[in-house]
Amino acid sequence: MLRRLAEERATGALLRDRGTLYLADGQVVHAESPATPGIDVLLTTGGALHPDGWWEAVDAAGTRQRVGRYLVESGRLTDGALELCHLGALYDAAFFALAPSGAPARFRYGAAHWFGTVHPVSVASVEAETLRRRELLHGIWPDAAADTAPLERGGGHSPAVPPRQRAVLALVDGARTAADISHVLGRPAFHTLVDLRRLAAAGLVRAAAPRPLPPPATPAWAGAASTDPDVALLRRLRDALEAL
Numbered sequence: 001m002l003r004r005l006a007e008e009r010a011t012g013a014l015l016r017d018r019g020t021l022y023l024a025d026g027q028v029v030h031a032e033s034p035a036t037p038g039i040d041v042l043l044t045t046g047g048a049l050h051p052d053g054w055w056e057a058v059d060a061a062g063t064r065q066r067v068g069r070y071l072v073e074s075g076r077l078t079d080g081a082l083e084l085c086h087l088g089a090l091y092d093a094a095f096f097a098l099a100p101s102g103a104p105a106r107f108r109y110g111a112a113h114w115f116g117t118v119h120p121v122s123v124a125s126v127e128a129e130t131l132r133r134r135e136l137l138h139g140i141w142p143d144a145a146a147d148t149a150p151l152e153r154g155g156g157h158s159p160a161v162p163p164r165q166r167a168v169l170a171l172v173d174g175a176r177t178a179a180d181i182s183h184v185l186g187r188p189a190f191h192t193l194v195d196l197r198r199l200a201a202a203g204l205v206r207a208a209a210p211r212p213l214p215p216p217a218t219p220a221w222a223g224a225a226s227t228d229p230d231v232a233l234l235r236r237l238r239d240a241l242e243a244l
Helices: 002-008 039-045 051-061 067-073 079-097 123-140 163-169 178-185 189-201 229-243
Strands: 012-016 019-024 027-032 106-109 151-153 205-207
Touching: 002 012, 002 019, 002 123, 019 079, 027 079, 027 123, 039 051, 039 079, 051 067, 067 079, 079 123, 079 189, 123 189, 163 178, 163 189, 178 189, 189 205
Parallel strands: none
Antiparallel strands: 012 019, 012 106, 019 027, 151 205
């Protein structure tokens, strides 16, 4: 479907269950996914842009779909810094948006993202980079269970964990997922997956076991004295329903 849209030089949004790709004249101009930090997080957490500057740009240029250009024209970012960060966010989100899925994709013709166009990328380039990243992850550690599940510490021991991986490992608490860790650190989600796959290969991280469901709550009247006529009636109704 994506290749056909490229051939048509279509403009709009390709919606999939793990993300959205925005096209203009058949090229990818933006991508977003709930599995990845947005470009706002990448810019502000990394210190390239103060949060106030981001929201000023959104307020001033969001309705005109020129947020990216406003950041440059207002002197808050250079062209190079904007393009580098935007391309990183685009490829990061596209990796998840194009993940194999049984859910149908939809295309909304004419839809555009409020951030605006920075540097269009060909569909072929996005597909090639996505496949390269899948192969890289598989080569590090073939089990993808830790990519989406809550993470817990493994039983392995390795004192020589690099600082970048130590920062990831410090956030593994049995509840956070890879996406959660990426948002906290303000790093591209794919980079976090690379670190987690390496930690998993070393036995330091694994997908947490599913937590058991809590037992159903017992109604307050279930243990009440049978001498209460209202409680007795409720019990008779319950017994009658169970007998049906």
